[in-house]
Amino acid sequence: MSPRSASLAPVAAPPSPLAGIEALATPLRRRRGEIVCDGERSAPFLYRVEAGAARRCALSADGRRRIVDLLFPGDFFGFDGEGRAGSSIEALTEGTIVLRYPRREVEALADADPQAARAIREIAFAAIARLETQISLLGRVNAVEKVGAFLLALEERQSAGERAGPRRVTLPVSRCDIGDFLALAPETVSRSFAALERRGAISLSAPRDVAILDRAALRARGQR
Amino acid sequence: MSPRSASLAPVAAPPSPLAGIEALATPLRRRRGEIVCDGERSAPFLYRVEAGAARRCALSADGRRRIVDLLFPGDFFGFDGEGRAGSSIEALTEGTIVLRYPRREVEALADADPQAARAIREIAFAAIARLETQISLLGRVNAVEKVGAFLLALEERQSAGERAGPRRVTLPVSRCDIGDFLALAPETVSRSFAALERRGAISLSAPRDVAILDRAALRARGQR
DNA sequence: CGCTCTGTTGATACTTCTCAACTAGGGTGG
DNA sequence: CCACCCTAGTTGAGAAGTATCAACAGAGCG
Numbered sequence A, B: 001m002s003p004r005s006a007s008l009a010p011v012a013a014p015p016s017p018l019a020g021i022e023a024l025a026t027p028l029r030r031r032r033g034e035i036v037c038d039g040e041r042s043a044p045f046l047y048r049v050e051a052g053a054a055r056r057c058a059l060s061a062d063g064r065r066r067i068v069d070l071l072f073p074g075d076f077f078g079f080d081g082e083g084r085a086g087s088s089i090e091a092l093t094e095g096t097i098v099l100r101y102p103r104r105e106v107e108a109l110a111d112a113d114p115q116a117a118r119a120i121r122e123i124a125f126a127a128i129a130r131l132e133t134q135i136s137l138l139g140r141v142n143a144v145e146k147v148g149a150f151l152l153a154l155e156e157r158q159s160a161g162e163r164a165g166p167r168r169v170t171l172p173v174s175r176c177d178i179g180d181f182l183a184l185a186p187e188t189v190s191r192s193f194a195a196l197e198r199r200g201a202i203s204l205s206a207p208r209d210v211a212i213l214d215r216a217a218l219r220a221r222g223q224r
Numbered sequence C: 001c002g003c004t005c006t007g008t009t010g011a012t013a014c015t016t017c018t019c020a021a022c023t024a025g026g027g028t029g030g
Numbered sequence D: 001c002c003a004c005c006c007t008a009g010t011t012g013a014g015a016a017g018t019a020t021c022a023a024c025a026g027a028g029c030g
Helices: A015-022 A103-112 A114-138 A143-161 A175-182 A186-199 A215-219 B003-012 B103-112 B114-139 B143-161 B175-182 B186-198 B215-219
Strands: A026-030 A035-038 A045-051 A054-059 A065-071 A088-091 A096-102 A168-170 A202-206 A209-212 B026-030 B035-038 B045-051 B054-059 B065-071 B088-091 B096-102 B168-170 B202-206 B209-212
Touching: A015 A103, A015 A114, A026 A035, A035 A045, A035 A096, A045 A103, A054 A175, A065 A114, A065 A175, A065 B114, A088 A096, A096 A103, A103 A114, A103 B114, A114 A143, A114 B065, A114 B103, A114 B114, A143 A168, A143 A175, A143 A186, A143 A209, A143 A215, A175 A186, A186 A202, A186 A215, B026 B035, B035 B045, B035 B096, B045 B103, B054 B175, B065 B114, B065 B175, B088 B096, B096 B103, B103 B114, B114 B143, B143 B168, B143 B175, B143 B186, B143 B209, B143 B215, B175 B186, B186 B202
Parallel strands: none
Antiparallel strands: A026 A096, A035 A088, A045 A096, A054 A065, A054 A088, A168 A209, A202 A209, B026 B096, B035 B088, B045 B096, B054 B065, B054 B088, B168 B209, B202 B209
């Protein structure tokens, strides 16, 4: 049951090439809401979510918070070594574990070991794919469409983990977080969930517990 | 100078570490509006814009076009080797040159040469930084704010290339393209330009020719 | 119990989209 | 040369969508 991070396909199960890198890891255990790492101090490190979930926040110029990325087991972050000011990582669930890798040593390892270097490239490419998914998600016009695409992406990433359980998503984030992530007001997120349920696309047994009933209806460019 | 521009610097003029990779390049010359490469056939390649500008488009499920990325000299793309269906790259300016690298050979080179591997990592990290900029841009609430941030990002990337010309941006794209990029209607883009000019942030000598007068006013969270 | 936090729902105001008309520039062919 | 068309851009009016403000429900917890 250990979230052995066989996650996204390309990153997927890289036991051997990552072996060398894993030796560099320092685990960070955080409780819900705790900050994993913060701003500039995070610069000389690379990170990877081992268990739980985390959000990466940025403060925009006008002081509004923006969730730039949601992170699940297997996801790496911290590639842009600058550690932009105002950015921070916060744990979303109890018992979140993040692995921290010293950038300098990772680079040295990559220089010495082509297999490790290849693994790091794969990691970076997976991050790129994730960000591109997020971009096309933000480009969707409707709030309902955004939320539907968000749910699909979330289910894909969660189910890529290990559980074979097909069409059930547990939201690790609040409506407010989803709103920050999708550039929507939390009320609008809530209304979108209601609309999706009314449409028969999903079923909400609890606010954070979504059963996906009709994937096509989630994708559809629906009104109401 | 802003710390952000530093992230672009390493990509801008990377002569020596890229030398080995450059030997693998096939140049593609395209005229304005021509397709550089298309969908699945682009999968086994990595690309880099050498001159001109290009846009990366994706077709969303509902058939709407989305511009996922705007590409300028020095920008790489095609990391996600899957070459997602419906995506295509189109040249935006006359005489656009894109370099194409066979992925397999690039990987082989990276395996053989740590310096080349490091260069590729830098390239991927730069792409990540670019995508993150785009995400925080899309998260902005106002249309005017979005357009302002878009102009700032564009100026930063154009001036990072080679021209020292300070605060003048030539838009390589139509209002419609900007709208697709920012998830706005073209009319709204036009109105935002007018608002920014009214505010004194920019000056439009021609629709595609923007002089940046007041950077703070571009960033401001302005109404109207 | 009262408290807080999260989520829901309603009413209203504001932003943006959509449709439409109009202008300016560039090309083409008479 | 001008008429013509085509595209890109601008501007306006109305419709649609979302944000905002507010009230309220339920869960967890002291």
